[in-house]
Structure formats: C-alpha cells, structure tokens
Amino acid sequence: MNPSRPYPSRRRVLGLGGALAASAGLGGLAACSSGPRAGAHGDPAKGDITVWSWAGPAAEMRALVPEFTKAHPGIKVTVEDIGNPAIWDKITTSMAADGAGLADVLHIGVDYLPAYTDRFPGQLADLGPLGAGKYRTAFADGLWQTVSLDGSRVDALPWEANSGGFYYRADVFEQAGVDVTALGTWDDTIEAGREIKAKTGTYLLGIDKPASQQDSANLFQLLLQLQGAMYFDLDGAITVSSPEAVLAMTLIKRMNDAGLVNDISGGWNSLISSVKSGTAAVLPWPTWFGGVIEDSVPDQAGLWGVRLPPAVQPGGTNAATVNSTHLAVSGTSRHQAAAFRFVEFVLTRPRSQVRIYRNQGIAPALMAAYEDPVFHQPSEFFGGQKKGEIFLDALRADSPAFNYTSDYARALKAVTDAQTRVLLRGADPATELRRAADQLAAQTARKVAR
Amino acid sequence: MTTSAPQARTAPPPARRKAGRQRPRRSGRRLAPYLFLLPAAVLFAVFKLYPIGRSFFLSLYKSVDGVDRYVGLDNYERLMDDPLFWTALRNTGVILVIQVPLMLALATGLAVALNSALLRARAVFRLGFFLPMITGLVAYGIIFSVLLNQQYGLANWLLSLVGAGEVPWLTDPLWAQISLGLALTWHYTGYNAVILLARLQTIPSELYNAAAVDGAGAWQSFRHVTLPGLRPALLLTTVLSTIGTLQIFDEPYILTRGGPDNATLTIGVYLYQNAFQYFDFGYASAIAYVLAVLIGVLGLIQFRVLGDKS
Numbered sequence: 001m002n003p004s005r006p007y008p009s010r011r012r013v014l015g016l017g018g019a020l021a022a023s024a025g026l027g028g029l030a031a032c033s034s035g036p037r038a039g040a041h042g043d044p045a046k047g048d049i050t051v052w053s054w055a056g057p058a059a060e061m062r063a064l065v066p067e068f069t070k071a072h073p074g075i076k077v078t079v080e081d082i083g084n085p086a087i088w089d090k091i092t093t094s095m096a097a098d099g100a101g102l103a104d105v106l107h108i109g110v111d112y113l114p115a116y117t118d119r120f121p122g123q124l125a126d127l128g129p130l131g132a133g134k135y136r137t138a139f140a141d142g143l144w145q146t147v148s149l150d151g152s153r154v155d156a157l158p159w160e161a162n163s164g165g166f167y168y169r170a171d172v173f174e175q176a177g178v179d180v181t182a183l184g185t186w187d188d189t190i191e192a193g194r195e196i197k198a199k200t201g202t203y204l205l206g207i208d209k210p211a212s213q214q215d216s217a218n219l220f221q222l223l224l225q226l227q228g229a230m231y232f233d234l235d236g237a238i239t240v241s242s243p244e245a246v247l248a249m250t251l252i253k254r255m256n257d258a259g260l261v262n263d264i265s266g267g268w269n270s271l272i273s274s275v276k277s278g279t280a281a282v283l284p285w286p287t288w289f290g291g292v293i294e295d296s297v298p299d300q301a302g303l304w305g306v307r308l309p310p311a312v313q314p315g316g317t318n319a320a321t322v323n324s325t326h327l328a329v330s331g332t333s334r335h336q337a338a339a340f341r342f343v344e345f346v347l348t349r350p351r352s353q354v355r356i357y358r359n360q361g362i363a364p365a366l367m368a369a370y371e372d373p374v375f376h377q378p379s380e381f382f383g384g385q386k387k388g389e390i391f392l393d394a395l396r397a398d399s400p401a402f403n404y405t406s407d408y409a410r411a412l413k414a415v416t417d418a419q420t421r422v423l424l425r426g427a428d429p430a431t432e433l434r435r436a437a438d439q440l441a442a443q444t445a446r447k448v449a450r
Numbered sequence: 451m452t453t454s455a456p457q458a459r460t461a462p463p464p465a466r467r468k469a470g471r472q473r474p475r476r477s478g479r480r481l482a483p484y485l486f487l488l489p490a491a492v493l494f495a496v497f498k499l500y501p502i503g504r505s506f507f508l509s510l511y512k513s514v515d516g517v518d519r520y521v522g523l524d525n526y527e528r529l530m531d532d533p534l535f536w537t538a539l540r541n542t543g544v545i546l547v548i549q550v551p552l553m554l555a556l557a558t559g560l561a562v563a564l565n566s567a568l569l570r571a572r573a574v575f576r577l578g579f580f581l582p583m584i585t586g587l588v589a590y591g592i593i594f595s596v597l598l599n600q601q602y603g604l605a606n607w608l609l610s611l612v613g614a615g616e617v618p619w620l621t622d623p624l625w626a627q628i629s630l631g632l633a634l635t636w637h638y639t640g641y642n643a644v645i646l647l648a649r650l651q652t653i654p655s656e657l658y659n660a661a662a663v664d665g666a667g668a669w670q671s672f673r674h675v676t677l678p679g680l681r682p683a684l685l686l687t688t689v690l691s692t693i694g695t696l697q698i699f700d701e702p703y704i705l706t707r708g709g710p711d712n713a714t715l716t717i718g719v720y721l722y723q724n725a726f727q728y729f730d731f732g733y734a735s736a737i738a739y740v741l742a743v744l745i746g747v748l749g750l751i752q753f754r755v756l757g758d759k760s
Contacts, residue, residue, distance in 0.1 A: 119729040121516035210621040210710030409727045420711045
C-alpha cells in the first residue's frame with residue numbers, strides 16, 4: 001500500500017470493529033436485560049392469533065377454526081403443528097429470548113408447565129383477569145391445582161386428563177388361559193406374564209430399555225403414581241429413591257429377569273411396529289393410547305380389551321391421573337383476550353371436546369363433556385367394552401396431586417438412566433435409585449426425602 | 451503494542467487538507483472497502499461476538515425462581531463435581547483419541563489412492579467420497595439410525611444373511627460408541643481426504659523421482675516424501691477434526707440421544723440438555739466456556755507438536 005494514501009490504518013479499523021462489536025454487544029445486553037416485553041389484553045373480538053400444538057390435537061384445533069371464526073369473525077386463527085417433542089425446544093427458546101416469536105396460544109404438557117412458570121415468570125398470561133375463574137369446578141379433580149399452582153393466578157386451562165390404562169390382547173390372554181379381569185396386583189400380572197410367555201411366546205409388555213426416547217420410564221412412573229408417589233413430594237423434596245420407587249423398579253426388574261419384557265428401543269416407530277406385530281400382550285399406556293391402537297391396527301378390532309391397571313399393593317388403587325395437557329396464553333401476546341376466547345372455545349365447550357374425543361380418543365378434562373353418549377357407548381374395537389366409562393371411573397376416583405416441579409426433566413433423565421442400568425446390566429434398583437437421587441440433589445439443591 | 455504506538459502517533463498527518471475538492475471522492479474511495487466489509491462485521495458482531503460475551507456473563511449467573519442471580523464461579527465449581535460432565539468429557543475424549551487418528555489415517559490412504567495415476571474415473575470417486583460431507587447432519591443421522599436399528603435395520607439384515615446374530619448397534623453402550631464412530635468416519639473421511647489430496651498435488655514429482663533413483667520403494671517414498679509434504683495439511687485436518695469432535699452434537703443427539711446410560715453423551719449433548727431441557731442456561735454457558743478453553747489448549751498443543759518448527 002502506498003503510505004501517502006490516507007487510508008485508515010489497520011489498527012484504526014480493528015479499533016472501530018471492536019467498538020462496533022462492543023456497542024452491538026452492550027446494546028444487545030441492554031435489550032435483553034429489560035425482561036419480557038409486556039403483552040396486552042387487546043380487543044377480545046379482534047386480532048390475528050397463532051396457536052402452537054402438535055399432531056392430532058393440532059389437527060383437531062384446525063378443524064374447529066371455521067366454526068370459531070363464524071362466531072368471532074374479527075379473530076383470525078392460525079394453528080401450527082410444531083410437533084412433539086420439538087414444541088418444547090421452540091417454546092423454551094422463545095421464552096429464553098423474552099418471548100420473541102412466541103405464539104399467542106401454547107399447548108403445554110403437565111411435565112413442562114411448572115418449569116415454564118418457574119423459570120420464565122410472566123411468560124404465560126394470568127388467565128384469571130380474562131375470566132378463567134368461572135371454570136374452577138368445570139374440570140376433573142386435581143387439575144385446577146395443576147394450572148393454578150399457588151391459587152393466585154391461572155397459568156392455563158386443562159385440556160386432556162389421562163388416566164393410567166391397561167390395554168391388552170384379549171385373544172392372547174384367552175389362549176394362555178388367563179383371566180385378565182382377575183389380575184388384582186402387578187404380582188398377579190407377572191405370574192400371568194409367565195403363563196402367557198410359556199404358552200404363546202408373547203411378551204408381557206415392551207419397554208424402551210436403552211431409553212432411546214424420553215418417555216421410556218412411563219411404566220415406572222405409572223407404578224409410582226398408582227402408589228400416590230412421584231419423583232418429588234408436595235414440598236418439592238426428591239423422592240426417586242423412596243420405598244415406593246424401589247418397589248416399582250423392582251417389579252420392572254422382576255418382569256425383565258423373567259424374560260417378559262420386549263425391548264422396544266427406537267422410539268415411536270418401534271412401539272407402533274410392536275403393536276402391529278403383536279409382540280406384547282399388554283400396553284400399560286394412558287387413555288389417549290386407545291385411539292392410537294385403533295388407528296394402527298384397525299383389522300384387529302375385537303381382539304383388544306381395556307381395563308384399569310392392577311394395583312401395586314393388594315387393596316391399592318388402580319386409578320391415577322398420570323398426565324394432562326393444557327392450553328396457555330403467552331404473556332407477551334398483544335391479543336390475550338382474543339387468544340383466551342379461542343382457548344375457551346376449544347376447552348370449555350363440551351361440543352368441541354366431544355368432537356376431539358370422537359376423532360382422536362383424547363380424553364377431556366372438562367367433566368360436562370362426559371354427558372355425551374359417545375363416552376357411554378360400547379366400543380366395537382375393544383370387544384364391546386365401554387372404554388369411555390372405564391376411564392371416566394378413574395377420573396372420578398380420588399387421585400392424589402402430583403408435584404412435577406421445575407426439575408421434572410432432570411428427574412426423568414436420572415430415573416431413565418437408572419432404569420437402563422437395571423434392565424441392561426441387571427443393576428440393583430435400590431442402589432441405582434439412590435444414585436439417581438444423589439445426582440438430582442447435587443444438580444438442583446433440593447433435599448432428598450429419606 | 452507499546453512499541454508501535456509512538457510510531458503511529460509520529461506518523462505525518464495524512465494529506466487531508468491538501469485534498470481540496472478531490473476530498474469527497476477520495477474519502478469515498480477510502481471508505482468503500484470498509485463499507486463493503488461492514489455487513490459482515492455487523493453480522494459477526496451480533497451473531498458471534500455478542501453471544502460469546504453474553505454467555506460468559508450467563509455462566510456467572512444462576513436462575514432462581516426465574517430471577518438471574520450472580521453466583522460468581524459457582525457454576526464452574528459445580529461442573530468439577532458433576533459426574534455426568536466427566537462422563538461426557540471422557541466419551542468425547544475417547545472419540546478424539548480413537549476415531550480421529552483412525553479417520554485421518556484412512557483419509558491419508560484415500561488421498562494417496564485418489565491421487566494415483568492408475569485410477570480411472572477419478573472425478574467420480576472424489577465426488578463419491580466427498581458427498582457424505584454435504585449430506586445434512588440430521589438426514590444422515592436419521593439414515594444411520596434406520597440402518598442400525600436392531601430389529602429391522604439393513605445392517606442386521608445383511609449380517610443375518612451370513613448367519614451372524616443381531617448386533618445391538620445403538621442399544622448396547624459399547625456398540626453405541628462404535629456406531630457413533632462409524633457414522634462420524636463415514637461423514638468426515640472424504641472431507642479430510644480432499645484437503646490432503648489438494649496438498650498432495652503440490653508435492654513436486656521430482657522428489658519422487660529422486661527418491662526412486664536413490665532406490666526408495668513405495669513405502670519409503672511415502673514415509674520420506676509424501677508424509678513430510680503432507681505435514682501442513684495433516685496439521686490442518688487434525689486441528690479441524692479436534693475442534694469438530696469436541697463440539698460434536700448432531701450425531702449422538704439423533705442416533706442415541708446420548709444413551710444408552712450416557713455411553714454416547716458428549717459435551718455438546720450435555721450442554722444442550724442443560725440449556726434446553728433443564729433451562730439451566732448459566733450452567734450450560736459454563737460448560738461452553740470450559741469447552742472453549744479445552745479447544746484452545748488442544749489446538750495450541752497440536753500447533754506446537756505438528757507445526758512447522760522453522
């Protein structure tokens with residue numbers, strides 16, 4: 001370069017670049033430290049709103065939109081199928097960015113709701129001032145506690161209420177000469193499993209042993225909840241190594257050691273292909289899974305049956321609300337009132353919920369919906385049983401409240417790792433669960449309830 | 451810095467005053483290159499520098515009831531006592547020590563083969579080995595998870611044809627590590643081979659001729675001509691592979707989600723879990739910073755060991 005040419009020196013340019021970067025950084029910091037931008041109730045009769053959900057529920061909401069628009073012509077609704085579990089990452093990212101890009105209405109599961117309200121306060125609108133209070137008694141027992149944790153604000157309205165279920169291949173049980181209705185406890189079930197395996201070669205049930213998916217601990221969780229226990233007690237202390245948890249994991253180990261557990265690693269596709277090929281006699285899945293079975297193997301109508309799961313202890317309960325999902329309104333939405341109108345339309349109108357149940361088998365939390373005959377008809381697919389009533393009984397039974405806390409995801413990871421070691425390496429349930437509890441305590445600063 | 455500063459100050463003032471009417475045009479010309487650079491600089495500042503700085507701040511904070519609280523080096527201390535972090539570090543280290551050297555040896559062999567005068571349809575082979583690199587990470591992860599599925603994957607079906615039993619590719623801890631290594635090797639070998647090949651072609655053929663005259667066989671000329679000639683490219687591929695391996699995320703996330711029992715948990719996957727599944731952004735940022743320091747240290751060591759001594 002010719003030195004007489006008055007170009008800015010390299011040093012100067014680097015300096016400028018640094019200053020630019022610093023100002024961008026500081027500007028960014030300033031923008032971020034201001035917290036989530038405030039949303040607004042807006043006009044309840046006007047606004048463009050976006051809804052995030054997944055698969056079946058998203059399709060059902062989309063199908064309800066024309067009817068909703070007829071009643072509320074000023075509100076334009078766009079339903080987006082984000083997919084599950086992708087939706088959790090998407091919500092998390094938006095919330096971490098102070099609500100940037102967040103949809104107006106969010107479909108959130110019970111496993112994520114406390115984490116969002118805890119870690120991102122204010123990112124979900126309080127539905128109380130929008131009129132949610134009048135639905136306090138409209139939903140299944142215990143669910144209002146879930147959506148209104150401290151009773152002062154309402155974070156969401158409940159959509160589905162899933163009870164633990166026990167779907168079974170009636171023909172397989174019959175072939176093995178086992179009376180499925182007589183199974184009182186899981187001990188009986190293990191004995192029945194041995195009979196079935198010996199006589200038909202069919203496994204009792206399937207578990208994703210290496211935990212290739214997050215939900216591989218479903219059975220463990222069901223066995224816990226049937227004992228009224230969970231990963232945390234109501235005070236938030238860690239209970240993954242409680243006697244109930246050890247008993248639940250020991251039951252699973254006994255099934256596995258007896259060769260009754262089919263490995264369904266590989267996620268959803270493996271699960272569905274195992275349903276299709278009939279490798280397991282029992283699917284201990286909640287209410288919503290009935291619809292999935294009907295869709296997956298329509299030619300097996302009449303071969304299936306359904307009942308509530310056996311108790312863990314003799315005389316114990318066989319009803320547990322194992323999970324629920326909810327619709328929330330984003331705290332940064334400019335159209336919260338309009339968004340709430342849509343939430344009300346989907347969740348508090350029995351007609352909407354009946355329609356969704358009919359198409360997807362999603363069990364409503366809205367008790368008024370159960371007056372519809374669809375819940376009381378015998379199901380052809382499930383051998384003439386009244387599937388709707390079976391689960392309604394569970395919903396009406398006393399179900400203890402469960403505390404998911406904001407650390408549910410960590411607990412689930414610790415528990416599934418423990419289960420993997422028990423199933424793949426024959427590890428001792430009590431030792432592994434104690435290890436999981438200690439790990440959780442170190443990660444979360446929660447105490448272990450001993 | 452201090453030595454050059456006085457110089458800068460004493461430099462004659464630029465001939466600005468003299469420019470007179472030409473000034474606007476000249477200063478425009480002077481600024482033009484920087485204006486062209488500006489968009490890149492702004493993007494770099496916003497999307498790279500800012501997150502780097504911000505995540506350092508984040509690593510000193512912990513979210514308690516939704517409020518970020520300053521905790522100093524707590525997150526880093528916690529990291530030292532976290533068995534999962536050490537597991538992730540060990541897994542990543544195993545890949546680094548076993549998979550990377552194997553892959554680079556394979557890439558070197560491949561580069562020499564692709565450079566061979568005996569090879570026909572050279573372009574087809576080069577393209578074939580490079581293509582995996584431009585395959586989307588998610589797409590190839592999913593393809594491998596389907597190929598390696600224990601019950602209905604193609605790999606086990608082929609093995610069953612020769613009478614071998616089912617291999618638990620992704621469901622046994624050790625096999626999952628092997629599968630991950632296989633996937634990485636498939637994806638990155640061709641890329642490294644192309645870099646090495648480019649360098650190979652700059653080695654003068656006179657050297658080989660001279661070696662031949664001196665009576666060197668194929669192995670000797672590879673050892674004494676090819677390898678020394680490849681040195682800079684080997685350094686580059688080693689450093690790139692080390693950085694890539696330390697940051698590895700997509701493959702274990704899609705193939706095994708870090709399992710079974712954390713056998714394929716890498717630092718990248720553990721960082722992701724903490725940030726996006728446990729909402730612990732402070733802790734995740736601390737992991738990111740430890741990772742950055744590790745990469746820096748390893749990179750320096752490699753430059754020292756493999757770099758040109760002169």
